[in-house]
Amino acid sequence: MRRRWILLCCLLVVAGCKKHREEASAVPEQALIPTTAPEEFGPRSADVQYISVDFAKAFSERGGALFIDVRGDHVFDMEHIRGAVSMPLQDILNGRLPDVPKDTLIIAYCGCPHSMSSAAAEYLQKRGFTNVYVLDEGFYEWKERGYPVEGRADADQQLQRMSIVGQAPGLAPGTPVYASEPRTGQLEASEIRDDGTYEMHLPFYGLAAGVTIEVSAGDRSAVVPFAPGVTVQVTLGPPAVPTAKSGKSR
Template identity: 35%
Template sequence: MQRRGYLALCGTVCGGLAGCSGDSNDTPDGAVAPASDGYPAQSGTPSTERDIDTGSFPTTTVEGVDVPLAPIDATQYWYREGTARFADARGRAQYARSHITGAVLSPAPDGGADDPVSDWPNDDRIVCYCGCPHHLSSLRAATLIKNGYERVFVIDEGFWEWQTRGYPVSGTAVTSRPAVQRIRGRTAADDAGQTAWAWHEPTGQREATPIAEGGSYTLELRFSDVGPDSTIAVETPAYRVEDSLDALTTRTVTGT
């Protein structure tokens, strides 16, 4: 991602967080007390002990790093046992609406300001997740691996499958699932394998997708509280475009 876009995004993402009614981390005045350790507030019913062969997990290569994609049932087992920390790689507004209970906000790619993960031991098991279903979280995981974290995984099926299965979720809108809006674009063929980004700056919501061979990409946005006239920014290594959601979803974005 080009530096100017990331800095603009980080400034929004690191801003204020709306209160979360019904969140187990709520303070008495309704403001969120952000999670800091990434563990569930309390363990669930003890699970039947099982062996998980993490070496058998498929991987995705992001930024030159092989990131393990963990099946959701394995991550839910770790969650129930309290043997993994969870990090949400999406934007602050998305996190506020619904997130895995106990998970911290650690936006892709670098965690943003005051990232709680930076205080975690490098040998702890860390599970990153997003909703696309795993590109944003793979970007965050790749950065952590580059920084020396030894046991980092991504939920392969993503956050929305976690929600669908009825696993623990907290936030202001835990039962909602925003509709998908698709932005299709094309950039330079040399950008294949890199990342295309989209975000709504007022709320800090973002999405990302790998650029395919030939330079094509499709961004699938699950943004809340945006309408056809909302301004969305789209950025690839070759260009940055800002336009209404309606305009971006009814044409192929090319940067011209």
């Protein structure tokens, strides 16, 4: 009889813990950003769900969610959402997965504000994770609102911004556009709009003016010097086709 009582108590505790975890990871409908909402923070993918920074902060405070920062280790070390873990987008696309149950509430974020985190969320969903969301406004809006971050004390002094706008004639809408600094691995992303244009904002840390920034989309690429506080135009045209040299036969 005593054994049955102990077993019953154990089952009740397990059931209670499971219910608490499910409640802690339940995202209310009002927390979600409709895909059709005004694109104040850039285009959204129809394949993932977006959550506002205000509701995400509530999960950060009470626990029950895993925040993953997909921007890259260098940027993560500078500053990140308190309690987040670094999982660079390229690592995820190469098969690195969170070591948590597949139904864990995961909130992915980047700084662009959600191009890279959307790609990460789509990949995680394809690998069986069932409770993945994207921070709609991105890391820097989280920080602007005074929500908790951690990292280096001099992060604000190290942070500099540059914008890139341009066209990519002939590339399909939705094609990812990347801007990277190879030495530190800092990376930001955007995508081609329906009219063939794109726009990127690069919040990079610790770069001197003139450092090479690589811009790429599909099989196209260009390089520009880093110019803090400046907006530059970069057209990603088709790759040059080598011409055959004619020579006289002997």
